[in-house]
Amino acid sequence: MxxxxxxxxxxxxxxxxxxxxxxxxxxxxxxxxxxxxxxxxxxxxxxxxxxxxxxxxxxxxxxxxxxxxxxxxxxxSQKCGEYQLDKTALLDPNREPKAVLHEFGSRFVSLLRDKQVIAMHRIVIAEGASNPRVAEIFYESGPVSEINLLTEYFYHSPHFTLSEDMARHAAVCLLNLLKGHFHFTEMLSLPCDLSEIDESEHVSRTLAQFFAILDHQAL
Structure with missing residues (x-):
């Protein structure tokens, strides 16, 4: 079916x-x-x-x-909304980018570690070959939505001077860095002992890497 x-x-x-x-x-x-x-x-x-x-x-x-x-x-979309991954987290132009992105990144990591989200990833992967539409809807409603949010932030924020194309590259780069190794292990049902403190440190390290990439214009 x-x-x-x-x-x-x-x-x-x-x-x-x-x-x-x-x-x-x-x-x-x-x-x-x-x-x-x-x-x-x-x-x-x-x-x-x-x-x-x-x-x-x-x-x-x-x-x-x-x-x-x-x-x-x-x-x-409802699951993303539970973690407040929407424009409200990125709207204030007066907040420092590192603070804004740390908050967004922490929510994104928590979303990825949600047991229902992990289970849904597995279901979509299992069904994708026989029913590509399932994968398309999941991709458009989840990952693409978050890419678009960050692209808009990087493109319109006064703290960055990126073209729209570079803003999208930045968004994809940051989200991929945030996934880290834990996402891979949890998708494989392997043990992943990551505390809230570990999550926060992971986001901080990721942002340090991300801004270093931006500084070197290596996107």
Whole structure:
């Protein structure tokens, strides 16, 4: 089974206008979808299963999400939101870049170490070959979103003088450095004894490396 992208996924009502959208119900749907995706995989989870687990009608699910693609993307975005990886962390132009990026980096590392995030990475890798759309949605809703956030920061911040292309290179470079060795070991289910203090020191060392790269214009 592949992601539901055929006509069967179209909102059965054909019209979302005027339908009440309870925030609480939306949260229940997202939580149910998260649990089902992690338990069964994305491809094997249907919108009917999500509706049943969330305790709502299928029509209610479609009043919030047009398709399973949309629902999966929202699940990924919700998890990023839990760690406040959004523009608010990068908005203040008066804060020193190292302080701004340390806060952002710490949140990013915590996100990568979230057990649900690690499990979702594994599921996407397992399904990607047979269902590339799963990988595409995950990539666009997660990694690309964070790259775009940092690109905007580096490009518009008065503390940097980077072209838009160089700003994107800087964003990709920083995120890859932040992943570090721990991300690789945890993806392989190998032990990784990393405390909160270790995480903070890792972010500090990473930023030192990153700014050294910037100083040498070696992006």
């Amino acid at each position: 592949t992601l539901e992208t055929t006509q069967i996924d179209v909102n059965p009502t054909g019209n979302k206008a005027g339908r009440p959208k309870s925030i609480e119900k939306r949260k229940r749907i997202l939580d149910a979808a998260t649990d089902l995706f992690l338990a069964n995989g994305v491809s094997s989870t249907s919108m009917d299963m999500v509706a049943t687990t969330a305790g709502v009608s299928k029509q209610t699910v479609y009043s919030h999400f047009n398709s399973k693609d949309d629902l999966f993307a929202a699940v990924i």
